[in-house]
Amino acid sequence: MSIEISNITKSFDSFKALSNIDLKINTGELVALLGPSGSGKTTLLRIIAGLETSDQGSIIFDGEDNTGKSTQDRKVGFVFQHYALFKHMTVFENIAFGLKVRPSKLRPGKEAIEKKVHELLALVKMEELAKRYPAQLSGGQRQRIALARALAVEPKVLLLDEPFGALDAKVRKDLRRWLRKLHDEYPITSVFVTHDQEEALDVADRIVILNQGKIEQIGTPEEVYDNPANPFVYNFLGNVNLFHGRVHNGKIELGSLKLDAPEHTETADRNVVSYIRPHDMEISLEAGENGFIAANIIFIRAVGPIVNLEMKRIDTGEYIEAEISKEIYKKLMLKEKQTVYVKPKDFRVFIPEDYII
Numbered sequence: 001m002s003i004e005i006s007n008i009t010k011s012f013d014s015f016k017a018l019s020n021i022d023l024k025i026n027t028g029e030l031v032a033l034l035g036p037s038g039s040g041k042t043t044l045l046r047i048i049a050g051l052e053t054s055d056q057g058s059i060i061f062d063g064e065d066n067t068g069k070s071t072q073d074r075k076v077g078f079v080f081q082h083y084a085l086f087k088h089m090t091v092f093e094n095i096a097f098g099l100k101v102r103p104s105k106l107r108p109g110k111e112a113i114e115k116k117v118h119e120l121l122a123l124v125k126m127e128e129l130a131k132r133y134p135a136q137l138s139g140g141q142r143q144r145i146a147l148a149r150a151l152a153v154e155p156k157v158l159l160l161d162e163p164f165g166a167l168d169a170k171v172r173k174d175l176r177r178w179l180r181k182l183h184d185e186y187p188i189t190s191v192f193v194t195h196d197q198e199e200a201l202d203v204a205d206r207i208v209i210l211n212q213g214k215i216e217q218i219g220t221p222e223e224v225y226d227n228p229a230n231p232f233v234y235n236f237l238g239n240v241n242l243f244h245g246r247v248h249n250g251k252i253e254l255g256s257l258k259l260d261a262p263e264h265t266e267t268a269d270r271n272v273v274s275y276i277r278p279h280d281m282e283i284s285l286e287a288g289e290n291g292f293i294a295a296n297i298i299f300i301r302a303v304g305p306i307v308n309l310e311m312k313r314i315d316t317g318e319y320i321e322a323e324i325s326k327e328i329y330k331k332l333m334l335k336e337k338q339t340v341y342v343k344p345k346d347f348r349v350f351i352p353e354d355y356i357i
Contacts, residue, residue, distance in 0.1 A: 077150030
């Protein structure tokens with residue numbers, strides 16, 4: 001089931017939650033709507049579900065206009081952050097609920113319902129918990145039951161709103177892996193909302209990054225992380241160092257550091273900002289001939305295979321973060337308060353709209 005979102009706009013009084021959203025989701029895709037609070041991701045999900053009406057635009061499922069249809073008629077499954085399970089019903093009864101309340105003409109028989117529920121319990125690996133009540137389950141188990149209940153009615157589209165947001169970090173990671181595996185085994189067009197970058201990068205086939213009601217970038221996890229479309233995306237997806245400087249005819253000056261910027265060979269003298277990931281910072285004990293920026297180490301976190309360094313530039317006082325391997329850290333014998341020299345191995349240059357020549 002493909003989903004085509006065309007020119008969707010939504011306002012709440014004077015607040016514009018969504019502005020002219022266009023998006024095509026392919027059949028069987030698992031797409032993440034990612035963005036900060038207030039970016040419009042949950043509003044868009046609710047409009048797809050029919051839980052919210054848009055001010056303009058259309059929602060098309062497989063070429064059929066669903067804009068004016070109810071949630072029930074759209075045949076979508078919805079999984080909420082806080083499970084929304086019926087406390088007085090067993091796990092079995094919760095999953096069967098959507099089938100039992102169907103109109104009599106569409107309602108399966110008792111044996112068919114039992115068979116379907118047991119199939120779903122096996123799918124979510126919870127066959128032995130059929131007779132338990134929600135209060136007797138862990139958060140991760142409850143979320144899996146909520147997902148099984150959504151799948152019971154065989155929806156055309158599965159929508160998940162912050163599905164793992166109420167769970168602790170370890171359980172979230174386990175469930176992300178489980179959801180990805182489940183989606184591979186039970187292919188259904190799925191859209192999930194999250195503000196967790198790691199979650200989106202881990203699970204989604206494609207990521208839609210929203211900000212202030214507009215789409216900033218659409219792409220695979222690799223595309224949006226390695227080739228951010230703009231400074232917002234670069235900042236939002238993980239830690240980043242900002243270096244202010246000037247660019248002229250393919251050369252960028254970042255204080256005492258001069259680097260090649262071949263994508264700006266025809267750019268006149270302008271102020272720019274270079275964005276550099278912490279893992280793209282090279283650390284040396286000597287300044288070298290190619291130019292490094294001197295900085296003092298103010299904090300070291302050496303837990304696990306990656307060592308995180310926080311440094312302060314000697315020339316400007318700005319802070320720099322770097323990530324290096326434990327092997328390099330031990331080889332350099334780094335210590336706090338030590339002076340080191342840093343240089344970007346990779347970077348991206350953006351020209352601010354309000355630059356001053």
